Amino acid sequence: MSERIVIIGAGQSGGRVAQILASNADTNMSITLIGSEPHRPYNRPPLSKGVLLGKSGLDDCLVWPQDGSVESRVMFHAGRRAKSFDARQQSVELDNGTVLEYDKLVLATGSRVRHLSVPGAGAEGVYTLRTFDDAERIARQFRTGKRLLVVGGGFVGLEIAAAARARGLETVVVEATHRLLSRIVPEEVGAALARYHEEAGVSFRVGSMVEELVTTSSRKPNAAVLSNGETLPYDLAVVGVGVTADTALAKAAGLDVQVGIRADSSLRTSAPNVFACGDAVSFWHPVFERHVRVEAWHNAEDHARVVADQLLGRPAVCNTVPFFWSDQYDRSMQIVGIPHFGSELVSCTLNDAKILYHLDAYGVLVAATALGHDRVIGRKISEARRLIMRKVKPDPHLMKQGRSLL
Amino acid sequence: MSDTKNWIKALDTTKVARGDVARWDHDGRSYAIFRTDSDAFYATDDICTHEYAHISDGYVEGTTIECPRHAGCFDFRTGQALNPPVCVNLRTFPVKVEDGAIYIDIA
Ligand SMILES: Cc1cc2nc3c(=O)[nH]c(=O)nc-3n(C[C@H](O)[C@H](O)[C@H](O)COP(=O)(O)OP(=O)(O)OC[C@H]3O[C@@H](n4cnc5c(N)ncnc54)[C@H](O)[C@@H]3O)c2cc1C
Numbered sequence: 001m002s003e004r005i006v007i008i009g010a011g012q013s014g015g016r017v018a019q020i021l022a023s024n025a026d027t028n029m030s031i032t033l034i035g036s037e038p039h040r041p042y043n044r045p046p047l048s049k050g051v052l053l054g055k056s057g058l059d060d061c062l063v064w065p066q067d068g069s070v071e072s073r074v075m076f077h078a079g080r081r082a083k084s085f086d087a088r089q090q091s092v093e094l095d096n097g098t099v100l101e102y103d104k105l106v107l108a109t110g111s112r113v114r115h116l117s118v119p120g121a122g123a124e125g126v127y128t129l130r131t132f133d134d135a136e137r138i139a140r141q142f143r144t145g146k147r148l149l150v151v152g153g154g155f156v157g158l159e160i161a162a163a164a165r166a167r168g169l170e171t172v173v174v175e176a177t178h179r180l181l182s183r184i185v186p187e188e189v190g191a192a193l194a195r196y197h198e199e200a201g202v203s204f205r206v207g208s209m210v211e212e213l214v215t216t217s218s219r220k221p222n223a224a225v226l227s228n229g230e231t232l233p234y235d236l237a238v239v240g241v242g243v244t245a246d247t248a249l250a251k252a253a254g255l256d257v258q259v260g261i262r263a264d265s266s267l268r269t270s271a272p273n274v275f276a277c278g279d280a281v282s283f284w285h286p287v288f289e290r291h292v293r294v295e296a297w298h299n300a301e302d303h304a305r306v307v308a309d310q311l312l313g314r315p316a317v318c319n320t321v322p323f324f325w326s327d328q329y330d331r332s333m334q335i336v337g338i339p340h341f342g343s344e345l346v347s348c349t350l351n352d353a354k355i356l357y358h359l360d361a362y363g364v365l366v367a368a369t370a371l372g373h374d375r376v377i378g379r380k381i382s383e384a385r386r387l388i389m390r391k392v393k394p395d396p397h398l399m400k401q402g403r404s405l406l
Numbered sequence: 407m408s409d410t411k412n413w414i415k416a417l418d419t420t421k422v423a424r425g426d427v428a429r430w431d432h433d434g435r436s437y438a439i440f441r442t443d444s445d446a447f448y449a450t451d452d453i454c455t456h457e458y459a460h461i462s463d464g465y466v467e468g469t470t471i472e473c474p475r476h477a478g479c480f481d482f483r484t485g486q487a488l489n490p491p492v493c494v495n496l497r498t499f500p501v502k503v504e505d506g507a508i509y510i511d512i513a
């Protein structure tokens with residue numbers, strides 16, 4: 001009898017699982033992919049870069065090869081939402097009432113953007129950026145808008161600000177905490193990043209919150225009222241205040257959910273025959289010996305490979321060290337490992353680049369954060385990845401001096 | 407056998423350490439020249455096929471080069487793209503070593 005695989009979520013991770021199965025599974029396997037967006041799976045990193053600049057379209061972002069080979073093998077329900085699933089009956093119900101039975105289920109539901117909960121947050125001219133359609137809408141506004149307000153100084157917010165400057169918009173970023181990326185990167189890196197953006201003409205309001213978005217009598221965007229009393233006029237606002245794992249479906253089905261969908265190091269959830277991958281998962285990481293949830297492109301790839309391997313009958317665990325990049329003007333920001341598992345920082349300056357090593361209480365390297373040209377930081381990050389994997393305690397003097405650690 | 411290749415002298419072998427890579431710019435293009443631990447030499451295009459980076463700025467391990475920007479990997483002997491985000495192979499070029507110099511056929 002044929003084996004029925006159902007994948008919920010046709011983003012990067014779910015799309016990649018389908019692709020790997022399509023090119024490796026024998027014809028006995030039926031592959032069904034359900035995606036609430038109308039598009040084929042695509043990569044999100046270009047959304048806040050090339051797509052906003054008008055340089056890339058959907059075709060430049062697609063996960064699958066353009067030769068139709070995946071489509072011919074996968075039953076793809078585009079624009080369909082999975083409403084619920086029953087882990088005991090092993091079935092999924094779609095929003096049009098269709099019920100699909102599965103032998104193995106993959107949850108690849110990704111992240112959901114957070115919205116502001118202040119008066120005016122739902123008004124015209126206020127956007128969030130998660131999907132290709134979001135990016136196109138914002139890109140269109142970039143053509144006519146003059147003053148952009150970015151709410152939230154995280155990676156996505158900063159990339160939007162950079163794109164807006166490149167398109168000539170006056171740009172202000174409002175950040176509630178006292179510095180950029182305060183939860184993610186050390187102060188030195190946040191400050192250096194802020195300088196690059198200021199050089200490009202972005203202005204910042206840190207330590208202030210947006211309290212209200214005021215519209216004109218015809219409900220057009222008008223101004224933001226900040227907690228510091230200031231009123232900032234704008235005609236386009238993008239809210240980038242973070243994302244949360246989309247766990248609604250898993251929760252409703254009674255799976256173990258804590259921050260993300262709980263999974264072991266092979267990405268098996270608490271329900272039999274149900275795997276999970278990508279942003280939505282909090283999985284047991286064998287290197288850190290803790291659960292981790294990672295919102296990053298490489299993580300979604302690694303997860304897809306681990307899940308697909310097992311569906312193809314090959315045992316697999318996810319032990320890759322998480323890696324995140326963000327392109328900031330001509331510099332690159334890269335993070336390898338899990339910075340918040342560290343309690344001590346060792347900092348290294350190489351030319352105008354910064355590399356910060358995060359050590360745990362025992363001196364074991366758990367992460368490295370770098371900002372600078374990839375020429376300078378790329379090798380350091382690659383080296384750090386190998387050291388983290390081996391749970392090494394590098395010599396702080398060598399780290400400080402930027403010497404080889406391997 | 408006559409040598410029909412169009413060899414161009416690139417770098418002295420001393421310019422590429424064992425287990426490492428060096429960049430060679432010629433006629434407006436960049437090439438990456440690799441030397442393995444066992445002293446074999448290889449040459450590829452130096453610009454990553456994903457977005458833009460000089461792969462000679464990347465990390466060499468065995469016969470793999472990791473791009474310094476988004477960590478895509480290539481086998482530098484064949485140019486094969488090994489893991490996303492790279493999916494297009496790198497172009498490779500024939501290499502020979504003579505009298506302590508590396509020659510590349512860039513035709
Ligand atoms: C603007 C932007 C820029 C980014 N830049 C970078 C970067 O530079 N570097 C980096 O490392 N990472 C970056 N990321 C993060 C990266 O894109 C994500 O980590 C990655 O997309 C996660 O993949 P995923 O498949 O888990 O989730 P997603 O790609 O979010 O896919 C999940 C899909 O599931 C669908 N879905 C959810 N529930 C259901 C349901 N019930 N039924 C059907 N479908 C459902 C959703 O609609 C969505 O299409 C960026 C993200 C964004 C938004």
Ligand code: FES
Pocket residue numbers: 454455456457458459473474475476477478491492
């Ligand atoms: S530029 Fe090389 S992997 Fe992206």
